[in-house]
Amino acid sequence: MSALSATNKYLFRYKWHFLGGVLFVALSTLLAIFPAQIVRYAFDLVSEGIDLYHLYAGTEAQSSVYKLFGRNVLLYGILIILLAVLRGIFLFYTRQTLIVMSRLIENDQKNEIFQHYQSLPLSFYRRHSTGDLMSRISEDVGRVRMYIGPAIMYFLQLVILFVLIVPLMLMVNVKLTVYTLLPLPILSVSIFYINNIIQRKSDEIQRSLAGMTTFVQEAFSGIRVLKSFVREEDSHRQFTVASENYKEKSLSLNFVNSLFFPLILFLVGLSTIITVWVGGQEVIRGTITTGSIAEFLIYVNLLTWPVTALGWTSSLVQRAEASQARINEFLHEKTDIISHHNVQREIQGDIVFDHVSFTYPDTGIEALRDVSFRIRPGQTLAVIGNTGSGKSTVAALLCRLYDVTQGTITVDATDVRDYALTSLRSQIGYVPQDVFLFSDTIRNNINFGLDNPNEERMRQAAQDANVYDNIVQFPEGFDTKLGERGITLSGGQKQRVSIARALVKEPRILILDDSLSAVDTNTENAILNSLQRVMENRTSLIISHRVSSVKLADEILVLDDGQIVQHGTHDVLMAETDGLYRALYERQLQSEEA
Numbered sequence: 001m002s003a004l005s006a007t008n009k010y011l012f013r014y015k016w017h018f019l020g021g022v023l024f025v026a027l028s029t030l031l032a033i034f035p036a037q038i039v040r041y042a043f044d045l046v047s048e049g050i051d052l053y054h055l056y057a058g059t060e061a062q063s064s065v066y067k068l069f070g071r072n073v074l075l076y077g078i079l080i081i082l083l084a085v086l087r088g089i090f091l092f093y094t095r096q097t098l099i100v101m102s103r104l105i106e107n108d109q110k111n112e113i114f115q116h117y118q119s120l121p122l123s124f125y126r127r128h129s130t131g132d133l134m135s136r137i138s139e140d141v142g143r144v145r146m147y148i149g150p151a152i153m154y155f156l157q158l159v160i161l162f163v164l165i166v167p168l169m170l171m172v173n174v175k176l177t178v179y180t181l182l183p184l185p186i187l188s189v190s191i192f193y194i195n196n197i198i199q200r201k202s203d204e205i206q207r208s209l210a211g212m213t214t215f216v217q218e219a220f221s222g223i224r225v226l227k228s229f230v231r232e233e234d235s236h237r238q239f240t241v242a243s244e245n246y247k248e249k250s251l252s253l254n255f256v257n258s259l260f261f262p263l264i265l266f267l268v269g270l271s272t273i274i275t276v277w278v279g280g281q282e283v284i285r286g287t288i289t290t291g292s293i294a295e296f297l298i299y300v301n302l303l304t305w306p307v308t309a310l311g312w313t314s315s316l317v318q319r320a321e322a323s324q325a326r327i328n329e330f331l332h333e334k335t336d337i338i339s340h341h342n343v344q345r346e347i348q349g350d351i352v353f354d355h356v357s358f359t360y361p362d363t364g365i366e367a368l369r370d371v372s373f374r375i376r377p378g379q380t381l382a383v384i385g386n387t388g389s390g391k392s393t394v395a396a397l398l399c400r401l402y403d404v405t406q407g408t409i410t411v412d413a414t415d416v417r418d419y420a421l422t423s424l425r426s427q428i429g430y431v432p433q434d435v436f437l438f439s440d441t442i443r444n445n446i447n448f449g450l451d452n453p454n455e456e457r458m459r460q461a462a463q464d465a466n467v468y469d470n471i472v473q474f475p476e477g478f479d480t481k482l483g484e485r486g487i488t489l490s491g492g493q494k495q496r497v498s499i500a501r502a503l504v505k506e507p508r509i510l511i512l513d514d515s516l517s518a519v520d521t522n523t524e525n526a527i528l529n530s531l532q533r534v535m536e537n538r539t540s541l542i543i544s545h546r547v548s549s550v551k552l553a554d555e556i557l558v559l560d561d562g563q564i565v566q567h568g569t570h571d572v573l574m575a576e577t578d579g580l581y582r583a584l585y586e587r588q589l590q591s592e593e594a
């Protein structure tokens with residue numbers, strides 16, 4: 001139960017739901033017990049009434065006995081119906097308190113996990129797959145809810161029922177009580193084991209289904225590749241194998257399920273038979289009345305479901321504990337990107353990298369070595385270099401997606417580690433290398449970083465990113481949906497929408513990480529020219545492996561294997577005839593000509 005103690009704070013938060021639930025369970029249980037006693041009275045009344053009726057045979061009193069007897073039986077009947085209605089009302093409120101509580105806690109827990117996920121650093125996301133994150137926030141939370149809702153509810157019902165019923169049974173007849181209760185523990189334990197098997201098989205089915213869904217999704221998302229490589233038959237073969245596997249598992253689950261219900265019915269029936277058998281002997285002996293047998297049969301029926309549920313709830317608790325342990329594992333992860341002084345102020349954009357080295361914590365790859373440079377407000381610095389030379393790492397460190405291993409990065413003479421993260425990041429417009437657009441309208445994608453979007457600013461940003469003309473040509477303009485059920489943008493259009501998303505924030509620092517790679521040179525020039533106007537008095541960092549993207553920059557750094565090997569303007573670097581920059585330039589010129 002140790003992992004589940006993490007849910008206590010929620011139970012405390014919803015204590016009135018919980019206490020209300022306990023009260024309603026107790027009331028509904030009481031109302032289930034009274035009818036059993038009324039049935040005993042009614043049964044005994046029937047047998048006495050029949051004796052009396054025969055005793056007065058042939059006399060006028062016989063019809064009075066009949067009427068009196070009939071009225072009493074009717075009265076008991078009405079009473080039983082009334083109690084059943086009342087019980088129904090309390091059962092309704094039992095669910096309205098306990099199950100509602102579990103849903104509220106489920107909601108709170110999901111929100112807490114989601115918020116926590118967002119606070120975790122990128123290294124966390126590299127260590128865990130998206131599927132894992134999703135299953136903990138959905139499946140695992142769902143399993144914990146089964147503990148908080150149904151498991152607690154049925155457990156309370158069972159405890160209250162036992163506390164109320166068993167003493168009543170013992171008062172009537174000890175021997176009959178022992179015999180009647182005998183099959184119930186066997187019922188509970190066998191359901192616990194069978195349920196575990198069922199759950200294990202259901203999990204396997206779930207996994208198999210998830211695998212199949214991913215396969216189908218990939219096959220159809222990558223349908224262009226699939227068709228052009230003529231892999232339809234092979235793909236179908238793989239699907240058939242996955243589908244066969246799913247079928248086998250489903251059939252095996254069905255087999256266990258088929259055994260499950262007959263077993264329950266057998267054990268419940270056994271209790272009933274024992275009650276009638278042993279009870280009958282006691283009646284013959286004169287220790288109890290026939291009414292007591294009827295009363296006991298109702299008790300057995302009342303106890304059967306909670307006892308059955310005990311096996312089921314035990315396995316629910318077991319699974320909930322494993323799930324909560326998985327949730328706790330993530331909740332205990334702490335971000336190492338912490339702000340020391342929470343500085344919040346408007347940034348001018350004076351950026352200094354001072355002897356910065358960085359090694360990726362998860363792979364141990366040393367991406368930057370002793371890198372130093374300065375970009376003053378209003379200047380544009382470009383970083384160029386071969387693939388894997390560490391260019392994107394410069395951007396990641398400036399946004400504080402990671403912290404430097406050695407050296408310091410300052411913005412306006414303040415260490416980036418001293419800024420409040422939100423203050424720093426909200427003033428940086430970052431266009432990452434791998435463009436990601438949400439399955440939403442173009443408008444919402446561009447305005448993504450703004451709390452209060454402004455139509456004029458959005459249009460201007462689209463114009464500065466040179467994508468305005470494309471957008472207005474779409475049938476629904478800025479309200480055109482992107483993604484699976486929307487239109488598909490070309491690579492260059494995606495990049496430009498992504499640039500507009502950064503520009504609309506009117507950032508103090510703009511970072512373009514290879515964001516012009518998919519546009520032609522004319523568009524590239526147009527964007528760079530608008531940027532010069534928009535980013536006047538602000539700082540820009542342009543990362544690229546194309547000379548055409550960097551040649552207008554105030555200063556260019558050439559990175560090679562994590563180190564700065566050259567720096568200067570385009571003209572200065574071109575003059576260094578045996579430098580990497582010139583080599584890159586000539587290589588690109590040749591490939592363009594080719």
Ligand SMILES: Nc1ncnc2c1ncn2[C@@H]1O[C@H](COP(=O)(O)OP(=O)(O)OP(=O)(O)O)[C@@H](O)[C@H]1O
Pocket residue numbers: 126360362363365366367385386387388389390391392393394433545
């Ligand atoms: N998140 C990461 N975790 C671990 N290693 C990484 C990560 N990102 C990059 N690296 C490694 O760090 C080195 C520098 O990568 P970086 O992405 O900064 O290069 P780049 O110059 O931007 O390359 P490209 O032009 O191909 O984008 C590479 O060896 C890369 O494999």
